[in-house]
Amino acid sequence: MARMTASTSPSPQRGEISRDELVRWLNDFLKVGELPDPSLNGLQIQGTDTIRRVAASVDTSAQTLQAAADAGADLLIVHHGLFWGKPIALTGPHRERVRTALMADLNLYAAHIPLDAHPEVGNNAVIAQALSLQHTRPFGDWMGHKIGVAGELPRELGLQDFADRIQKLTGEICLVHGGGSPNVHRVGVVSGGGAGAVAEAAAAGLDTLLTGEPEHKFFHDSFEHGVNVIFAGHYETEVFGVRALAARIEDEFGLPWQFLNFPTGL
Structure with missing residues (x-):
C-alpha cells in the first residue's frame, strides 16, 4: 500500500527534505547532464513529496525496490537505473519493477556515469x-x-x-x-x-x-x-559510490540511510 503524505506540511527541518529540493541538490552536486551517458540520470520514478529516509543500492530490480519499500525508504538511489536511452514498454518484469515503486510511493534516483x-x-x-x-x-x-x-x-x-x-x-x-x-x-x-x-x-x-x-x-x-x-x-x-553519496546526504540533511546489498557475483 502506498504511504500517504499530507497535502500541507510544516517548514522543512533537519531530518526531512522535500523531494524536489533534494533532487535539485543531487543534480547540481553530481553535475547530472554534463557527461554523455546512455542512462537516464536523475529522478526516474516520482514518489512521495517528502524524503525522510534513504536507501542505496547498485542495481534496480523488483527485489531491490521491494527491499527499499520494506525498509520504509522514501528515496532509493541506484547506480544502474531502469531506463537506458530508449523507451521500454511497461510489460513483464519491467512493469513489475515500476509497479513496485509506484505502489510504495517510492522515489527512484539513478546516477550512472556521474557517480563513476x-x-x-x-x-x-x-x-x-x-x-x-x-x-x-x-x-x-x-x-x-x-x-x-x-x-x-x-x-x-x-x-x-x-x-x-x-x-x-x-x-x-x-x-x-x-x-x-x-x-x-x-x-x-x-x-x-x-x-x-x-x-x-x-x-x-x-x-x-x-x-x-x-x-x-x-x-x-x-x-x-x-x-x-x-x-x-x-x-x-x-558499491562505493552509492554508499558515499547516501552518507553525504546524511551529512548534509540529516537523513538516515541504509545500503541494500544484492551482489550479482559479476
Whole structure:
C-alpha cells in the first residue's frame, strides 16, 4: 500500500527534505547532464513529496525496490537505473519493477556515469582514497571525458599482495592478469566495465589497472601491452559510490540511510 503524505506540511527541518529540493541538490552536486551517458540520470520514478529516509543500492530490480519499500525508504538511489536511452514498454518484469515503486510511493534516483566520475563520492575516487593513492589525476576515457583515477601507491606491493588487498576491500575474489611488472606502484582505477582501458593505462605509464569485469575482446590486451589487470567484480567495484553519496546526504540533511546489498557475483 502506498504511504500517504499530507497535502500541507510544516517548514522543512533537519531530518526531512522535500523531494524536489533534494533532487535539485543531487543534480547540481553530481553535475547530472554534463557527461554523455546512455542512462537516464536523475529522478526516474516520482514518489512521495517528502524524503525522510534513504536507501542505496547498485542495481534496480523488483527485489531491490521491494527491499527499499520494506525498509520504509522514501528515496532509493541506484547506480544502474531502469531506463537506458530508449523507451521500454511497461510489460513483464519491467512493469513489475515500476509497479513496485509506484505502489510504495517510492522515489527512484539513478546516477550512472556521474557517480563513476565524481571527485568526492564517485566509485573511482572512493576506491583511490581507500587504496591511499597519491598524486592522483584523471584517467579512464569515456567519450572524451576522464571518469577514472590514476595514482601511485605509497610503496610498491607485489602483484598478489595488491590483489589480496583489493579482495579485502571489495570482498570479491579477484581475477588477476599478470601481464606486466611483478610489482605494483602506478595504478589506474576504472570501476565496473573498464576492461578496455588497458591501452590507455600503458600509454600513461601505469603498471596496473583495477577494474570490474573482464571482456573477451580485451583478454589479450593485458599481456600485449605489458599491464597487470585486476578484475574485482563489476558489482563490487560499484558499491562505493552509492554508499558515499547516501552518507553525504546524511551529512548534509540529516537523513538516515541504509545500503541494500544484492551482489550479482559479476
